Each structure stands twice: as C-alpha cells, then as structure tokens.
Amino acid sequence: MSVTANAVLFAGGDSTPVITEVEYRAPRAGEVLVRMTAAGVCHSDLHVLNGDWPFDHRVALGHEGAGIVEAVGEGSDLAPGDQVVLSWYAPCGRCDACVAGQSWLCSASGAVTNGLPDGSTPITVADGEEARPYLGVGTFSEVTVVPRSAVVKIPAAVPPAVAALIGCSITTGIGAVLNTADVRAGQTAVVVGAGGVGQAIILGLKLAGASKIIAVDLSEDRLAIAQELGATDVFLGSDPDVVEQVRAAAGGSGVDFAFDAIGVPRVTSGMPDYLKPGGAVVLVGMPARDAEATITPWRLIVFGQRLLGCNYGSSRPQVDFVRIANLYLAGQLPLDLMVGERISQDRAVEAVQALTNPTGKRKIVEFH
Ligand SMILES: NC(=O)c1ccc[n+]([C@@H]2O[C@H](COP(=O)([O-])OP(=O)(O)OC[C@H]3O[C@@H](n4cnc5c(N)ncnc54)[C@H](O)[C@@H]3O)[C@@H](O)[C@H]2O)c1
Ligand SMILES: [Zn+2]
Ligand SMILES: [Zn+2]
Structure with missing residues (x-):
C-alpha cells in the first residue's frame, strides 16, 4: 500500500521550498518504508537551496535523519518497529570499492541521482510531476522509501535526535x-x-x-x-x-x-x-x-x-553507525551535546536558510 505524506519539495532556482502532500509507493523486495522521527538540518541542504549543487529535478529535501521501520519489502531482515538511521550514500555492494570495504567510495550508488538504485523515485506528486528524494533519502519528509543498504538498525535506546545526527554530521x-x-x-x-x-x-x-x-x-x-x-x-x-x-x-x-x-x-x-x-x-x-x-x-x-x-567520514554506515551508537550508550561519546533546538517540519526551510549566518547547535526537525 502506498503512503501519503508531507515532503519539503524544492523546485530549484530562486523558488522557495514548499511542504507538499506526496505519495510514497509501497516498499518492494530489498526496500524499506521508514516513518521519520527526527531529521537534522545540515549545511549540505543549504548547498542545494543556494544553488551550489544544482539539480534538473524537484527534490524532497533533507538527508540526515532517523526513524522507525513501518513496512518492509519481501524477504527483509528488518521488522516494523526497528529504529533505523538513514545513510545518504547507499552503497551498491558490488562495485570494486564496495567489495574492498570502502562503501563511501561506491561508484554505483543511487544517491548521486537522488533516487533508488535503479534510478527511479518512490515519490509521486499529485500534479503528476516527479520529485526525487535528496541523496536517495529525503529526510524532511514524514516517511521515506529506501533500499535496505540505506538504513542501519541501531539500538532503540538511542534518542531520535541523536540517531538523526548519526546519519550525517x-x-x-x-x-x-x-x-x-x-x-x-x-x-x-x-x-x-x-x-x-x-x-x-x-x-x-x-x-x-x-x-x-x-x-x-x-x-x-x-x-x-x-x-x-x-x-x-x-x-x-x-x-x-x-x-x-x-x-x-x-x-x-x-x-x-x-x-x-x-x-x-x-x-x-x-x-x-x-x-x-x-x-x-x-x-x-x-x-x-x-x-x-x-x-x-x-x-x-x-x-x-x-x-x-x-x-562521509570514510565510514561504512552498517559498521560505523552502530559503533558510534554503542559508544554513546556506553557513555564514551556525549552526543547529546550536539543537539540544538527542536522544530516542526514547517520550520525546516527557515532552519536551512539560517545556516547562512549560523549560530547555536544543530536544529532538529521532529515528527510526531
Ligand atoms: N564531506 C562530507 O561527507 C560532508 C558531510 C556533511 C557536511 N559536509 C559539509 O561540511 C560543511 C559544514 O557543514 P555544517 O553542517 O557543519 O555547516 P554549518 O553551517 O553548521 O557550520 C559551518 C561553520 O563554519 C563557520 N565559518 C564560515 N566561514 C568561516 C570562516 N571564513 N572562518 C571560520 N569559520 C567559518 C560558520 O560560522 C559555521 O559555524 C558544509 O560544507 C557541508 O556541506 C560534508
Ligand atoms: Zn549532511
Ligand atoms: Zn558500490
């Protein structure tokens, strides 16, 4: 079953991103539907808004986030209710870099097309136009559909805001x-x-x-x-x-x-x-x-x-997200110190734009 959700869509140029109701199709085999709990506001979102990194398509913004698995495609090892962190550079698992254990250098990630590994997008906009999830994840949306390689299960004890920031910064x-x-x-x-x-x-x-x-x-x-x-x-x-x-x-x-x-x-x-x-x-x-x-x-x-x-910190998300989460839970990494103001989805764009003159700690979009 497809899911209707609000996404923060940016059409490029001087346009202002708009919260828009879109449809995410159901996850297929090898995919996961995640309901977002929290998303961090990173300068890499500002690079998109200010034209540093232009795209020829509409994007659902946000790339740093975490959520709860809501549905899985056939044969998944994940289950509804699992807490996952989104990885914005889902590796293909087959190229030379992936095989060598350097997934951050993957040469065939769908993330570079802002889409799924086959180049498609899971999002349909009511007006019939395409929108693509930024870096394949689009974490300012209420839900997202991503390949299994774009999610990492971490312990439920990690608070959503910290889990979200593990996804990028x-x-x-x-x-x-x-x-x-x-x-x-x-x-x-x-x-x-x-x-x-x-x-x-x-x-x-x-x-x-x-x-x-x-x-x-x-x-x-x-x-x-x-x-x-x-x-x-x-x-x-x-x-x-x-x-x-x-x-x-x-x-x-x-x-x-x-x-x-x-x-x-x-x-x-x-x-x-x-x-x-x-x-x-x-x-x-x-x-x-x-x-x-x-x-x-x-x-x-x-x-x-x-x-x-x-x-991406020369990191392998499937290993490093979990390691970082465990260091946090063991009291060896005070990640709570990085969490700043919590805001609602309708303030995400304002928070991205505020990074032009940044102050304070990382703002966190919270979903309820
Ligand atoms: N390599 C990666 O994988 C990766 C991942 C995430 C983010 N990034 C990039 O990292 C950068 C930082 O991201 P962020 O979210 O921390 O951004 P941010 O806007 O929160 O922080 C940037 C900081 O740089 C300071 N600054 C700006 N100009 C300066 C100058 N001339 N001298 C000293 N300080 C200056 C600002 O005051 C601000 O505190 C961005 O370019 C982002 O796109 C890279
Ligand atoms: Zn980032
Ligand atoms: Zn690869």
Missing part, C-alpha cells in the same frame, strides 16, 4: 578523525568551522585522545559550543593573526591535522598554513561543485604534508 566528523586522518593519542589538531560537522570532529578528537583541539570560527557562539564539547583553545577566524595563534597554541611548529569543516575555497587554500612538517589537511567541508582552491606544491613536498579528502 556525527559520522562524518568522527569518521574524519578516526578513519580518514587516523589521529593518534597525543597528536594535535585545528578544526576550522565549528558547525555540526566541526563539532563532531571535536568530539572525535577527544575520543582519539588528541592533546590539543583548537577550534576556529567566525561566530563567538560557535566557539563557546566548541569549548563545551572539548576544544582546548578557540580563536576567531576573522583575526588576521589566527594562523600564528593556532600554531603557537599547538606548541609553535603547527598541528598534526588541520580539518576544514567549512567548504569556502579561500579558507581551504590557507589550511596548509596550520600544519607542522608531516602534517595533513583533512578536507571535510564542501564547496560549490566547480569551486577551485589553490595550493603551493613545493611546500607540501618539502614538508612531506598531505591533503586528504573525506567523504
């Missing part, structure tokens, strides 16, 4: 530290951009035992949050001496790891300035698709420094 940030960078106890790091992703990087650095966790942001409010989460030093990015301040705080010769959690090319170009010899820049924040940044190859070569790209 938390896994991206913690994975950037543990998987992409492989930070070791006693190493030093700067996190440039203390939004949801940067905050999760800070929690990951604390978990890894980093001795210096330095945060840089333009917002005093975000720097205060960074401190609450475990940053040892905080500096305003607008200060002309910020690089010297960070290097001095790290002991003079620079940091082992510099995390870019913004996605502004000018900032990206300056990231190697923070590094000590042998250090690495980890690129997590994402710019517009065609944006370019500059580097000085000579310096990277002579100082043996590296640039590491980080998609």
